[in-house]
Structures are given as structure tokens and as C-alpha cells.
Amino acid sequence: MKKLLSMLLVLVLVLSMVGCGKKDDADKKEEEAVTTEETSETPETSEEPKAQEPETDYSGKKLTVGIWGGNDAESAALAQVISDFETKTGATIELKTYTDINTQLQADFIGGTAPDVFYVDGSMFPFYATLDVLLELDPVEMGTDAYYSNLMDAFTTKDGKIYAIPKDVSTLATYINTDLLESVGYKVSDIPDSLEELVTFLPELQKKLDDKYGAGEITAMTYNQDLARNLHIFERNGASIIDDEEMSTLSSEGVLKNLDFMMELVNTGALKTPAEIGLGWNGEVFGTGKCVIMEEGNWVYGNLKQNYPDIKFEVRDMPSYLGEKSSMSFTVGYAIYSKAKEVELAKEWIKYATGDGMSTWVAGAGCLPSREDVAKAMNIEADPVMKTHLSQIEYSVPWQKGTTISIVNSAYQNYIPSAVSGEMTTADAMAKADKQANDEIKNSR
Amino acid sequence: MGVKTSMHSNEIAVSRQKYTKRERREHRQGYLFLTPAIIVTSIFIGLSVLFVIYLSFHKVNLFNRTYTLVGLDNYIRALTDETTRVAFKNTLTFSVIVVPIQTFLALVMASVLNSKIKGKMIFRTVYFLPTLTSSSALTLIFMFMFSVTGPINGMLIHMGFYNKGINFLQNPNFSLKVIMAMNIWSTIPFYMTLYLATLQDLPDSMYEAAEIDGANAAKKFFYITIPYLKPMTAYVLLTSIIGTLQMFDQAYIFSNGSGGPANSTLTVSLMIYRYAFGTQNAMGFAATLAIILAVVILLLSLLSQKITKSERLY
Secondary structure, eight states, rough: OOOHHHHHHHHHHHHHHHHHHHHHHHHHHHHHOSSSSOOOOOEEOOOOOOOOOOOOTTTTTTEEEEEEEHHHHHHHHHHHHHHHHHHHHOOEEEEEESHHHHHHHHHHHHHHHHEEEEEETTTOOOOHTTOOOOOOOOOHHHHHHOOOHHHHTTTTTTTOOBBBEEEEEEEEEEEHHHHHHHHTTTOOOGGSBHHHHHHHHHHHHHHHHHHOOTTTTTTEOOOOHHHHHHHHHHHHGGGGSSTTTTTTTTTTTHHHHHHHHHHIIIIIEEEEHHHHHOOOSSHHHTTOOOOOEEEEEHHHHHHHHOOOOOEEEEOOOOOOOOBOOEEEEEEEEEBBBBTTOHHHHHHHHHHHHHHTTHHHHHHTTTTTTTTTHHHHHTTGSSHHHHHHHHHTGGGGSOOOOSHHHHHHHHHHHHHHHHHTTSSSHHHHHHHHHHHHHHHHHHHHH | HHHHHHHHHHHHHHTTTOOOHHHHHHHHHHHHHHHHHHHHHHHIIIIHHHHHHHHTTEEETTTTTTTEEEETTHHHHHHHHHHHHHHHHHHHHHHHHHHHHHHHHHHHHHHHHHSOTTTOOOOOHHHHHHSSOHHHHHHHHHHHTTTTTHHHHHHHHTSSSSSSSTTTTTTTHHHHHHHHHHHHHHHHHHHHHHHHHTTTTOOOHHHHHHTTTTTOOOHHIIIIIIIHHHHHHHHHHHHHHHHHOOOOOOHHHTTTTTTTTGTTTTTTHHHHHHHHHHSSSSSSHHHHHHHHHHHHHHHHHHHHHHHTTTGGOO
């Protein structure tokens, strides 16, 4: 009897453990079969709605929305948009927050468990568009004319099909620390507005800073060795960093000319990266008063106001190059999963979040609206900082360049420090970067 | 002659032995206990490994489930690719430098902590702390410490070696060495604890006997402590070889995923990650790299096992 009981107990334990193993199999098997690295499933958070008098009849339906995590202000703003939407339609929204969206969303696409609607970063859009995982959207139904055209173009494929709607945009502008500037005897209006003139102005500014504060204490201007920031310079005069086959052409003549100009600026010694100064990013360098000029996106505005309130600054247009103004814009859109169950509800969500709900989101998250009518209604231009950022949209280059851009950027970031330190000429460094990027692309094809 | 024959007949008797009913029941119970582990392992590890081997011979698009057989194409590409060579060189250099230093320092520290110094308990606790921190947090801390305006540079400037700081993070000559230092620092405590545990069994009488024979501390260390710890060293060598050859997270955080200044922090795991989750559907090539890395690790582990064969505990 005793032996029978103990055998039964063992069997129960074994079966319960096997049961646990099998339940995760269905999800994990697809993930495990796909990856040899770890991917972590993030827990889904569900919202409890209080449905009162829904305008349209979606009560009882659930929509999954995939996002990446943001700071507290963004989360609060999104929660507000969600609760407004739930009140309006009676549906429930379930948020799925990704910690590493590029990796995890790919795994979800492969496993067929992607959320109905999800964020699509402008730079990842070309890749997703090739995978048949995005639902094509009708321009008339989604009212695509209302959005800024260059943002809408970022989510349109070469054959004119639209797969996502831009929900916001951020642009780069020039931030100037007025206190530091005036302490060495300049006014904001002294700063030239073209890069060519900056080549002579910045060393003078740097010398005055060194004389006053000690050598190497404060840098005149920071920059980033990142194609996401340098692209608009490199692609001037029709140059392109990739060719028609999306292979890297960083060492092409046109790109090299523009890159050499950037090196002229860097070689003045007045331009440093945050890493060379020993800090994390431009915002930190600017906020701790270690540089006078930086080029950053509107996301830094809220950060400066909150964390570094003592810094007095002014924001200006980005300097022009070769007679043309330009900047970079970073846009994120909403796309619908091609195998989504709640397609109509997903479209309603997109129309709301990029329509009536956009002002709530944009105000909370500190970015810019992607449509002109919302910008006017919110009176964005009342704040001079946001007005400057807004005005950069029309001549900004969206950060997006085919499916190979991240490979090209990796190779660029790998070899540009050698060019900056003088170890290699820019031509050699970019040739090496090209070889690495193209080898990687060829290995994948 | 007589002895040999009887031993011979004993051996035959053992191999033809029938298990008793009780023994067979115990064997059944044993298999029953093993079943959950076997099921889970065979699905998550066995099937996955087979799938990866399958993938390595194909060009794969997992999104629309197309698998095109390309035979050995991926392997030839991997073995002739320049970046792969750099990645393997980095990974092997990393392993070859980190493993001996780690093992030796752990040995020394364990034998010091085993001696009769004051405050042993405090030292043991403090020295064990690095193992408890996550490697990602450690990487960020070390990135700060080795930054241009960080404490290490401050110390070097203060001591007069340099006028301005060395940019450890951006200099290809130094970046991998910083990761090595960080890895050694964070894994020594774990191995030190293993050695310490083994040393508890070493009877003091052996040291006393050596002292009577006139041995000083160094001789005691080399002729008593190290030989006694040989089995544990075999284990430590094996696990640290496997661990260092798979290093990924520190290189990823350090170089922000790009593989560092001039590919100096590109390890094979980082390369596999970039191909597998990149934007070019290169899962087949990533699988190939993974298989090649697994073969390299297997060969090195077998080598390490062969070298320490006589001293194995298992």
C-alpha cells in the first residue's frame, strides 16, 4: 500500500512537471526553433476599461497593441489615449511592451503571435514591408492626405502601397547654451548658420573657451559618429550611401567628398563626441554644461527642462550645407499585422491615435505631430523651441534607407573612429567599411 | 597465473549478471524520474540543435517559411569570410588570455583565504560580491570607470604616466582588454569559492608535515595545494573555456551592438546575433556560424579534458 501510494505520488509529480513543460512548448517551441540566443517573453499588461455609452459597437472586442517602453511621461500619455479610445468604442486594449522590439517582434512574426497593431520605426519599415506581415492600408479610408507628405512617403513602398500611418515625428535642431556663449563674449546671432562658416567660427570659440575655463574643459560643439545623424550631410549633391542593390557605397566619390568636409569640422578640435568627453549622449554633455552647441532631437527638450533646469538655451535651425538647409527626422508609425483578427478595430485605433488622440500623445511624450492640422490645433508654434523643431520637418531627411541600413551603419561606426584619429585616411576607412558591410550583405543573400 | 584466470572468470560473471527483481524495479524508478528531464531536454535542446543543423544547409526565410537547400555554400562562405576570421580571432584571444589568468588567480586567492589570516569571513564575503551582480550592470560600471574622464584615467594622470586620458573604449587596442579585465574580475570569485570548498578537505597535517621537512610557503603552495586541487582545476578549466568562448552580452553593451572600434570587440556570439536578428533574413548563415562555434568549443573542451584526464572526479 505504502509503495503504491509513493509510486502514485511520483507519477503525479512527473505528470505535473511534464504538463508544465508541454504548455510552454507551444509558445517556446517556435521561438526556440528559431533562435539559438535567448529571447525573453515580456508579460502582457491588460487595461480594465470602463465602457460608458460607446459611440461605435466594438464592445467586448479586444485589441492587442505592441509598443516599446518609454519614460513615465510617455506611458502616462499613452494610457490616457487608450482610456479615451476605450470609452469611445467600448473595446478593450491590451498592451504588449517589448524590451527589444527588433528581435522580439521578428520572433513574434515567425511564431504568428504578433499583436494586431504595433509600432513601426521608420528605419525598420523597409524590412518589415518585405515580409508580408503588414496589412496594406487604403489611403482614402485612412485619410493619408492629412499627414506631412515626406513622413507618409517613409511608410509607402516603392510600388506606392501604404503599410503604416505616422503617429509622430522628431527632428534634430541646434541647441545653444546662451550663458556659456555670452560668457566668452559672443551673442547667439554671432553663430553662423552654415557649416562652411562654422569651420572658422568653432576653433575661435574653442580657443576662447580654453582660455577662460582651461584647456579641454568645455567643448564648442558635440557631434555623433552615427549615420542616423550624419546622413543628411553625406547624401548632399545626389550622393548616396547605398546603390540600387542596397549594397554599401560609403566610399563613393560623392559621399567621400561630404565626409571629408565633416572631417574638416572634426579636425578643428572643436567638435567632439560624447564618448570622447566621457559622457553618455549629447543631452548629458549639454546639460552638465560641458558643451556650448549640440544638435539633438526634441526628446531632449523635456529632459533638459526636468533634469537640468539651470541651463539656459536657445534653439535654432540646423546649419545649412552647400547652400541648402537640412535636418534628420525620425518617425514612428502604426501598422496592422497581416494576420490580425480585429482588422476593423485596428483601423479604428490607428485613425484615433493618429487623429483625435494625437494631441494627447504628442503633448505627453514631447514629440511633434505628424499632421499639420493637429499642429495648428495644438498651437505647437507657441513654444519657440517646438516651433523650430516643427519647421525642420519639411526639409529633413527621414532616417530610413532600405533594408541594409543597419548593416551599413554598423560598418560605418566600426571604421569612422580610425578615420577621426588619423590612423587611416577617410577613403581607406570607408573602403574597409564598405567591404565589411557588403560581405555581410552577400553572406545573407 | 591462477589469479588471472579467476579474475577473468569474475569479469565474465559480471557481464552476464541478471538483475534481480528489486534492482529492475529500482532501474524503472530511475527512468521514471529521468523522464521529465529527458522530454524537456530533447525538445528544447535536442530538436533545436537538429533544426539549427538543418538551417545551416539552407537559405532561410522564416517569415514565409521558405527553405532553399544550398548545401555547403554557407559553410564555405563562413570559413572564407574576413569578418568571421576576426570574430574567431577575438573570441579565441579572449579565451586564451582570460582562462589561465582567471584560474591561477582564483587558486592563489583561495589558498590565501584558506590560511590563518585575520578577517577571513569578511574577505570571503566581499570577494564573492562581484559574482552576484549582473554582467550587464558590471559592463556599464566598467565603461564608466574606463571612460576618458573616469577614475582609471584619473589615476594614471595623477601618477604621471600620461598627460591626457587614454580613450580605452574607442581605441581598438584597448577595448577588448577592458572586457577581459572585467570578465576576470567578475568570475574569479566564483571559482575561488569552488577552490575554497575543495580546500576545506585538505588536512592541515599535510602542511605541518611539509613544514617539518623545511618547506616555505611557496613550496607548500606548489607541491601540496595545487596538486590537491587538480580535479577541481579540470572542472574550472572546462567551464571557463566554454563560458569565455560564448561571451556575448559584455561585447554587445560595450560596443552598442556594432562590434566595437574596428571590429575589436566582435565575438562570434555577437556576429551570430547580428546575422540572426538582422534585416537580411540571414538565419541560415547565423546557424552555420553557431555550428562552427559549437565544434570549436567541443574540440577545445575535449582537449582540456584530455590534458587533465588523470585527475577527473567523474
